[in-house]
Amino acid sequence: MLRKALLKVSYERLLKATDGFSPTHLIGIGSFGYVYKGILDQDGTVVAIKVLNLQRQGASKSFMAEWKALRNIRHRNLVKVLTSCSSIDFQGIDFKAIVYEFMANGSLEKWLHQVQEAEEKQFKIQSLTLLQRVSIAIDVASALNYLHHHCQEQILHCDLKPSNVLLNNDMTAHVGDFGLARYLPEISNPNQSSSIGVKGTIGYTPPEYGLGSEVSTNGDVYSFGILLLEMMTRKKPTDLIFKGDLNLHNYARTSLPDHVMDIVDPLLVSEEEAATNQRIRQTSYNCRKECLISTVRIGVACSLVSPQNRMDITQVVHELQSVKKIRLQFQPTTGFNMQRGLGDS
Known part of the structure; x- marks a missing residue:
């Protein structure tokens, strides 16, 4: 049920979930983007949201590789991907993000x-x-x-x-x-x-x-x-x-x-x-x-x-x-x- 509810997550919803991608929600920094802890408005589900830094060379390719790898595989020891968002932000700039199950104990x-x-x-x-x-x-x-x-x-x-x-x-x-x-x-x-x-x-x-x-x-x-x-x-x-x-x-x-x-x-x-x-x-x-x-x-x-x-x-x-x-x-x-x-x- 959760996966179905998250299939069409918008930029606006992710923005709200992270309080405007606030630094207080930042939980990790990777090679191609930033990971935020978010709370989705409809059901209060806690998620991890990786926002791709599309200015970095290879970020879009990384997004596609990760989405392709995780959307069709299931294992108890793999991070569960819930959905992705490929859109534009309020300034008309390309925006890509992947939403994962939140891991409470970090890395x-x-x-x-x-x-x-x-x-x-x-x-x-x-x-x-x-x-x-x-x-x-x-x-x-x-x-x-x-x-x-x-x-x-x-x-x-x-x-x-x-x-x-x-x-x-x-x-x-x-x-x-x-x-x-x-x-x-x-x-x-x-x-x-x-x-x-x-x-x-x-x-x-x-x-x-x-x-x-x-x-x-x-x-x-x-x-x-x-x-x-x-x-x-x-x-x-x-x-x-x-x-x-x-x-x-x-x-x-x-x-x-x-x-x-x-x-x-x-x-x-x-x-x-x-x-x-x-x-x-x-x-x-x-x-x-x-x-x-x-x-x-x-x-x-x-x-x-x-x-x-x-x-x-x-x-x-x-x-x-x-x-x-x-x-x-x-x-x-x-x-x-x-x-x-x-x-x-």
Whole structure:
């Protein structure tokens, strides 16, 4: 019913929903536009509205790519697109926007890196537990598995990164921003076969794209591997410590297996165990260490330089699910959502 009601959304309605696209409603800035939180007048539905900056080269193409990719695909871990608006504003200027289901917990980027900002300002903020991070990684991998193997046309995301992973009320992850998405049938077209024009994001774009190789599912897997390592280490691939031959992949790879606890997010190392019995606490700590080593190993296997040697995304989903099962054996139950690993607060 909601989708039908939103099929013909106007510029005027979106203007009203965002209080004139007020900065107070701005929740994100992307390569091709701005994302606002809006409340639709008829039913009070809260939505996210991406307004394209059509002055940016490629914005219109991005709009069409995203609309084409999202309007016909359905998966619990993909952002749900509700409708689009292609019109003119009150000054007669072209206006394009896409309306999405609102994700109440914002982006993975915020959850990973706002902690550091909070520390600098000397106040505490809830951080993601190991169980939450693994659950989110499974969600993202499941979305890629669907795009790569279960769509009528194989879809490549081409810009996977934490800011494009959005979290709803129960912290279920949804992959969004398909502005650079490609379809594998199109890649057989000589005019669209190379990665030229796929800019992606520095640090997450696979090295072969920089050499002009064709975009592929292996490229998305590389981006996922970097994202997974970032989730575990809380270090961006563009962190200042990565210079010369040292990058996030090598940083993680050389830690395996004995020094993983030295490179993962300190918040994961100090994560409290629920048990009071010393022996059980030690067993639980060993379990957590095993999970961290396994997860870092998966991230490294996904971000290998050679595309052909990277782990298949279907295998990634299975291995991460195994990690989650191990962690659940020793996860505290009080005030905790066992399925998602989300605290009540």
